[in-house]
């Protein structure tokens with residue numbers, strides 16, 4: 001997919017990352033701003049949506065998506081878009097059979113193919129297989145530095161990189177390569193098992209943790225799997241309709257304009273729609289799996305519930321964890337050949353569990369107007385910058401702290417957000433939003449609950 005581009009052209013927008021968020025932006029740019037030039041850069045050569053969690057055994061119940069397919073990368077903004085999920089089915093000869101499956105949430109590989117199909121439509125605007133290593137102000141534009149490929153020049157930059165993995169403090173000094181965040185699961189698990197990993201721990205109780213439990217126990221039945229979770233059991237995801245209104249467009253305004261205390265209140269109420277919880281089908285399947293094992297006299301899957309991880313050490317090629325099991329009031333050490341952290345992602349913001357500035361923007365601090373040490377984001381996703389900044393920098397899919405849980409954790413609002421980002425980028429510089437959705441310094445949003 002790589003194309004060579006003259007490095008002297010200054011694009012109106014360069015987007016870093018070409019996941020769903022920036023793919024939705026590409027659609028919005030083509031449909032709403034056909035006179036503007038743009039390029040996207042991604043480290044992946046071919047776009048595969050959440051490739052580390054895309055499992056081959058697609059027909060198992062746990063491999064369907066978590067949103068209506070009509071809340072795709074285009075339809076909520078433009079139901080007549082040629083980039084809809086429906087048109088993907090139509091153009092790929094899948095329409096009749098897919099509808100005949102009678103699945104309200106399509107299979108994840110199907111939706112991944114949809115995303116790849118849209119990305120492919122933008123192949124002339126996309127440079128793959130390249131890491132962006134830096135952004136430099138240069139005269140009236142930015143230079144985007146790539147590790148492998150040409151430097152790109154842009155009037156405005158959109159960060160659509162996805163969020164960084166959340167690594168719990170206890171694991172931060174572990175050097176064993178078999179201790180991974182789930183965003184490395186697919187590319188690590190076969191080698192881990194081939195390297196004779198006999199006992200693997202999964203940390204967390206989310207949908208991701210549950211899916212990995214099922215994948216690992218089915219694909220590698222010889223491995224003993226432990227799940228370590230703070231919760232009493234896998235909590236059920238809240239899919240009830242009032243709470244699911246966080247994925248409505250109006251919610252973004254409500255959340256952005258709320259006080260910090262109100263944001264905290266809302267987060268507490270809606271947390272279980274997206275984090276630390278799992279769908280009923282996967283929970284049931286895990287329960288049945290444990291029961292089948294019991295019938296067969298096996299004990300391959302063990303849950304450490306109501307359990308805290310006190311301490312972790314690299315020890316003799318293994319990862320030794322001190323588990324404080326509050327269910328049985330005991331603390332013990334257990335050694336694992338591998339650990340998979342299903343512990344979510346880090347948000348950007350000023351709160352203690354947040355990262356204050358995205359890594360790519362660290363060298364640009366002289367251009368950033370920080371608020372409580374963190375990037376300050378306007379309602380239309382533009383960062384507050386000093387007058388010396390040559391153009392706008394906007395964040396696409398990285399604004400959960402200011403814009404609410406519909407922002408980073410879901411595809412549902414991506415098409416609408418993309419249109420807002422595109423129109424904000426091309427607005428005259430002096431019409432900047434007063435960017436402050438951050439409230440009092442002493443309040444904190446929820447950390448990820450594993």
Ligand SMILES: Cc1cc2nc3c(=O)[nH]c(=O)nc-3n(C[C@H](O)[C@H](O)[C@H](O)COP(=O)(O)OP(=O)(O)OC[C@H]3O[C@@H](n4cnc5c(N)ncnc54)[C@H](O)[C@@H]3O)c2cc1C
Nearest residue numbers: 017019020021042043053065066131132161162397410411
């Ligand atoms: C396992 C999983 C399943 C999910 N399922 C659903 C679902 O069913 N429904 C739903 O609504 N939401 C779902 N989500 C939530 C959300 O929709 C996805 O996380 C979505 O992929 C986010 O899109 P994004 O473009 O913001 O980030 P990403 O998909 O993470 O894409 C970011 C891209 O940026 C690239 N990149 C990052 N840094 C650089 C760099 N420096 N240089 C070059 N490239 C870079 C990466 O290679 C990547 O391709 C899921 C999330 C996960 C983790």
